Amino acid sequence: MAKYKIGYTTGVFDMFHIGHLNILKKAKALCDYLIVGVSTDELVQEYKHKTPIIKFNERLDIVSSIKYVDKALAQTSMNKIDAWNNLHFDVMFHGSDWENSEMYNKIVEEFRQVGVDVIFLPHTPGTSSTFLKEALAAYMDKKGELC
Template structure:
């Protein structure tokens, strides 16, 4: 298994659940230092067109308290390349549902120019924030 110096991953981490924890654990197993971008409320509203249930400051505090996380930064844009240019990392970890998509194929090519790559991690079966939100709204 590859071992990287600096890893990066992002998420909303609204209604934190075991799938989030599993992804952070698997990411940390593959790097020495894990930076986690937590999407700001404005960022989430901009691309998901909904307000997170848990406010940014609380979501960031929850993620920062997890032993696998070395640093939390606000994710203010969905542009992963912009963050890479401002703060180098060796690998970005992302859920495998995006592997092979046009957007992430483009990111893979662009990241390579900066000596970074993307490693896709499997989703935890049977759990997602969307499923939790549906249960709450019933």
């Protein structure tokens, strides 16, 4: 595969787990400089209709501290072309769980028109923030305290 100069990826990165690390590690292996957009709490509420467990500033600090990440910044909009207009990346990375979705088919076409590649990296099976939240909830009592 080609090695790109500037790569970009985004995510919520709530309850940071091995799947998140795998995406960042694989993305960085394909580019010299990796920019990561971390979704703000407001944006997550807007498009996922839920609030992250870990506050935005903490998630941004966690992602910023990962050795594969050259720059982490707030993602305040789902508009990837706006991000490209501001950041001028050569490639966008995303987890393969979104490949061939209506939303990402549109994004791939928009980026094709401006010469940006979109690479879908393998999703790590068996782990997700949603899975971790559900597992944690199973251990919570009715008062919301750990059993």
